[in-house]
Amino acid sequence: LAKTTQPISMDSYEGQEVNITCSHNNIATNDYITWYQQFPSQGPRFIIQGYKTKVTNEVASLFIPADRKSSTLSLPRVSLSDTAVYYCLVGEQTGANNLFFGTGTRLTVIP
Amino acid sequence: EAGVTQFPSHSVIEKGQTVTLRCDPISGHDNLYWYRRVMGKEIKFLLHFVKESKQDESGMPNNRFLAERTGGTYSTLKVQPAELEDSGVYFCASSQGGEQFFGPGTRLTVL
Secondary structure, three states, rough: OOOOOOEEEEEEOOOOEEEEEEOOOOOOOOOOOEEEEEEEOOEEEEEEOOEEEEOOOOOOOEOOOOOOOOEEEEEEEOHHHHHHEEEEEEOOOOOOOOOOOOOOOEEEEEO | OOOOOEEOEEEEEEOOOOOEEEOOOOOOEEEEEEEEEEEOOEEEEEEEEEOOOOOOOOOOOOOOEEEEOHOOOOEEEEEEEOOHOEEEEEEEEEEOOOOOOOOOOOOEEOO
């Protein structure tokens, strides 16, 4: 399984764009990149998933370069409520497989 | 639509006692997963049910842990006897082939 590496923590002011980069040098051909968000006292929540290039939804954008050895989660204009831990996961797309969580990135949004 | 629910939200027991955690998945989801995060560690996969069958239980730490999913609906995870190192947050998730939806978790404290 591809190991992921991401910063342990990040701080950002409200209203700024936040980019969290994840390294996954050993990503396999069949692997997708998925990001989860976790608030305190809650379970992880799916944010976005992609295979290559760029994916955008109402919450975030995911940028994946051609070599797919890294990916960047972009959160536009963060607010205090975006303070959470963000996990980058690499694995097969289907939900019928267990997930492997790394340490995640603790994002703190400052007023 | 109700999400994944878990009961209890917190449990405090003494070493050697038995505790049973319950997970109610989203209605209609065949896949049910158990994960846990012990203190200071990453979220780790425990096991995966497809309906009432155990698809993958490679993450179960030892034979003190017993998971069941009778009838393919809700699932229970029993720890007997509980040890200090079992303290942590136990998450349940369900899916129907797509993203996994997590419950809020059960915080287990073994004294």
